[in-house]
Structure formats: structure tokens, C-alpha cells
Amino acid sequence: MLKLKQVKSFFLQTLIITTITLILSEITFRIYHKINPTFLFTDRSYNRWRGKPNSQDFNFTLNSKGFKDVEFTAEKPEGVYRIIGIGDSFSFGIVPYPYNYLTLLEEKLNQNNQQIELINMGIPGMGPKDYLSLLVNEGLEVQPDMVLLSFYIGNDFMDNQFKAKERQWDKSYVISFVRSLIKLQTQYEGLVFNPSNSLIYIDNAPTHNDEFYLNDTKNKSNMFVKNPADDIFEGYVKDAVSDILKIKEICDYRNIKLVVVIIPDEVQVNQKLQSKIVKMFDSDDPDKLDFRLPNRMLKETFQENNIEYIDLMDEFISASRQTRLYKPNDTHWNIAGNQLAAEVLFRNILEKYPNQLK
Structure with a gap:
């Protein structure tokens, strides 16, 4: 009887200590994240993956x-044509700053002694609603002449829904912290964002392990299914576009040129990866997947609403036959992919907006 009481007392004390520890941890994590936002915790702002000010990349x-x-400077210098680049981790880039496509594009636009400033406002982990918030909260105050919005086919359609679900289930910062650590330990082989200054970028080093990357790509590829049984993806498209339409309204009101850059997912341009994903669907129909479908849906809506866009897909398909454009087991461009994007954007911008860039 004494032992039973001791056991009960032990478990009660353990429960009390554990509860107090979790409560204190929750409070500590929330205070820390408020002062120093980090991707380890889920929140409602677009700052979760934001770079730390003055930190090394x-x-x-x-x-x-x-x-x-x-x-x-917030105030635009006289005589300068100012462009702000808004996007997610593609805009922020996993390559070093000199190789980022927005850095390279700015250099190309200024090669004839032009006065063009391209401000990279890319923040990893953002989606369409975040692009709108960033423009309103930080973009408009720098008086841009053009907004170059990078829309990534791979996740920007679904980001709004995924983030809403993530916020719904990860109300506890402790749970969010544990889940983030598990992801880092089980899904990644290489580096995450903001490496220390002592690390060297390796262009051919994989980021994720093979199994995770293939499964993740397969899951994303449901958007390419022709004649799906439901219209869930169509709803995702409408939701994402609704935020871009709001951005368009704001830009039109402020006399700002809006150009959307449509960034293809690797499976849309890499034939070898495409073949692996088609096999994973295990379908009798070899044409079950239409890898151009999301682009067509997006462009049709853009055309209906007079939203100007540059679709990179055809150029990336052509170039990928000879050159790898994405980092291994990663959704992002490598150095060659960034260089190609800068070249294509430069040609298109110079051709379509020569008067604005004089």
C-alpha cells in the first residue's frame, strides 16, 4: 500500500513539474519569438523566416x-527608377548574394549607366497573402515605380491554405518548436537559410534526402492532374489570384507597374524527375499529368485582369536539356538557374518597358 502511494505521489509530482515546465517554456518561446522572430515557431506574420538584420549569409x-x-533609403533618390522584388525563398535565394537573379538583373539593367535600383524584399516562407501584406507594410513606403512579384508554381497556390492549417494546429509554440526540430533532423541533408559566414556554398550539394524530395514533389504534382475528381486546386488558384488582384489594384492606384514572374517547379522542366513522378502516380494513363496546366490557369486569369507577367517555363525547359538549373533535391535554382532567370527577365523587361527604363 505504501509503495502504491509512493508511485502515485511520484507521478503527481512529475505531472506538476512537467506542466510547470511546459507553461514556462511556452511563455519563454513566445517572448523570444516576439523579440527575435525565427522559423522554428509558427505565427501569423510574414517574418517567420525573415533574415536577421545585419546577419551573415x-x-x-x-x-x-x-x-x-x-x-x-525609404526616400527614392532623384532620377532613379526603383523596382522592388517581392517573393519567397526564390527571391531571397539559397545561392550567395552575387549570384541571386535579382542581384544579376539589377546589374544588367544598369550596364549602360542607367539609374535603376532593384530592392530585393524576398522573405522565405511567404505566400500570396504575405506578398500583399509586405507591399502594404513595407513596399509602398519606398516609392517603387515597379513591383516585380515572383510567383512560384511549386507552392504559391497552396501556401495560403497550408499556412492557415499550420497555424490552426500549431497554436502551441512548444509543439511548433519540436516539430521544426524533427523536420530539420529527418528531411534535410544540407544547409538551411542564413548559414554562418564560415560556411561555403556548394552548388551541387543536395538539400533534402532522396525519399523526402521525391515524395514532396509527388504530392505537389497533384496540381498537374488532368480532369481531377474535385475542384480543390481550382479553389487554390482563385484564392492566390485574389491576393494578386488586390496588389494590382493598389499598384494601379499608386501608378506603379506590376509585373508577375511565373517561376516553374523543377518537375515542370526536368524530364528525368518528371519521369520518376509519372511512375509514382502508377496510372494506366501516360498523359494523366499536364505539367503546363497551372501556368495556363494562371495566365488566363492574368490576361482577363490585365496583369502583366513573364513566364520562365519555356526557356527553362529548353536550357535544362543541357544544364542543371535547380540545386539537387531542392526546389530552388542553383547558380545556373539564377543566371538564366536574370537573362530572361532582362530581355523581357527591356523589350516590354523600354520607356520606363530610360
């Missing part, structure tokens, strides 16, 4: 706002 120092760019 390879051999480059992020600016005082945590953007992967040099310092800039």
Missing part, C-alpha cells in the same frame, strides 16, 4: 531590415 551581410540586399 555566406560572405554577405544582410541589410538592417533583414533583406538580402544592400542598404537603401
Whole structure:
């Protein structure tokens, strides 16, 4: 009887200590995240994956706002044509700053002594609703002449829904912290964002393990299914576009040129990866997947609403036959992919907006 009481007392004390520890941990994590936002915790803002101000990204120092760019003034210098690049981790880039497509594009636009400033406002982990929030909260105050919005086919359609579900289930910062650590330990082989200055970028080093990357790509590829049994993806498209339409309204009202860059997913341009994914669907119909479907849906809506866009898909399909454009087991461009994007965007921008860039 005494032993039973001791056991009960032990478990009761353990329960009390555990509960107090969890409560204190929850409070501590929330205070820490408020002061120093980090991707380890889920929140409602677009700052979860934002770079730490003045921190190192390879051999480059992020600016005082945590953007992967040099310092800039809120007031636009006289005679300068200012472009802001808004996007997610593609805009922030996993390559070092000099190889980022927005950095390269700015250099190309200024090669004839032009006065064009391209501010990279890319923040990893953002989606369409975040693009709208970033424009309103931080973009408009720098008086841009053009907004170059990078829309990634791979996840920007679904980001709004995924983040809403994530916020719904991860109300506890402790649970969010544990889940983030598990993901880092089980899904990644290489580096996550904001490596220390001592680390060197390796262009051919894989980020995720093979199994995770293939399964993740397969799951995303449901958007390419022709004649699906439901219209869930169509709803995702409408939701994502609704935020871009709001951005368009704001830009039109402020006399700002809006150009959307449509960034293809690797499976849309890499034939070898495409073949693996088609086999994973295990279908009798070899044409079950239409890898151009999301682009067509997006462009049709853009055309209906007079939203200007540059679709990179055809150029990336052509170039990928000879050159790898994405980092191994990663959704992001490698150095060659960033270089190609900069070249294609430069040609299109120069051709379509020559008067604005004089």
C-alpha cells in the first residue's frame, strides 16, 4: 500500500513539474519569438523566416531590415527608377548574394549607366497573402515605380491554405518548436537559410534526402492532374489570384507597374524527375499529368485582369536539356538557374518597358 502511494505521489509530482515546465517554456518561446522572430515557431506574420538584420549569409551581410540586399533609403533618390522584388525563398535565394537573379538583373539593367535600383524584399516562407501584406507594410513606403512579384508554381497556390492549417494546429509554440526540430533532423541533408559566414556554398550539394524530395514533389504534382475528381486546386488558384488582384489594384492606384514572374517547379522542366513522378502516380494513363496546366490557369486569369507577367517555363525547359538549373533535391535554382532567370527577365523587361527604363 505504501509503495502504491509512493508511485502515485511520484507521478503527481512529475505531472506538476512537467506542466510547470511546459507553461514556462511556452511563455519563454513566445517572448523570444516576439523579440527575435525565427522559423522554428509558427505565427501569423510574414517574418517567420525573415533574415536577421545585419546577419551573415555566406560572405554577405544582410541589410538592417533583414533583406538580402544592400542598404537603401525609404526616400527614392532623384532620377532613379526603383523596382522592388517581392517573393519567397526564390527571391531571397539559397545561392550567395552575387549570384541571386535579382542581384544579376539589377546589374544588367544598369550596364549602360542607367539609374535603376532593384530592392530585393524576398522573405522565405511567404505566400500570396504575405506578398500583399509586405507591399502594404513595407513596399509602398519606398516609392517603387515597379513591383516585380515572383510567383512560384511549386507552392504559391497552396501556401495560403497550408499556412492557415499550420497555424490552426500549431497554436502551441512548444509543439511548433519540436516539430521544426524533427523536420530539420529527418528531411534535410544540407544547409538551411542564413548559414554562418564560415560556411561555403556548394552548388551541387543536395538539400533534402532522396525519399523526402521525391515524395514532396509527388504530392505537389497533384496540381498537374488532368480532369481531377474535385475542384480543390481550382479553389487554390482563385484564392492566390485574389491576393494578386488586390496588389494590382493598389499598384494601379499608386501608378506603379506590376509585373508577375511565373517561376516553374523543377518537375515542370526536368524530364528525368518528371519521369520518376509519372511512375509514382502508377496510372494506366501516360498523359494523366499536364505539367503546363497551372501556368495556363494562371495566365488566363492574368490576361482577363490585365496583369502583366513573364513566364520562365519555356526557356527553362529548353536550357535544362543541357544544364542543371535547380540545386539537387531542392526546389530552388542553383547558380545556373539564377543566371538564366536574370537573362530572361532582362530581355523581357527591356523589350516590354523600354520607356520606363530610360
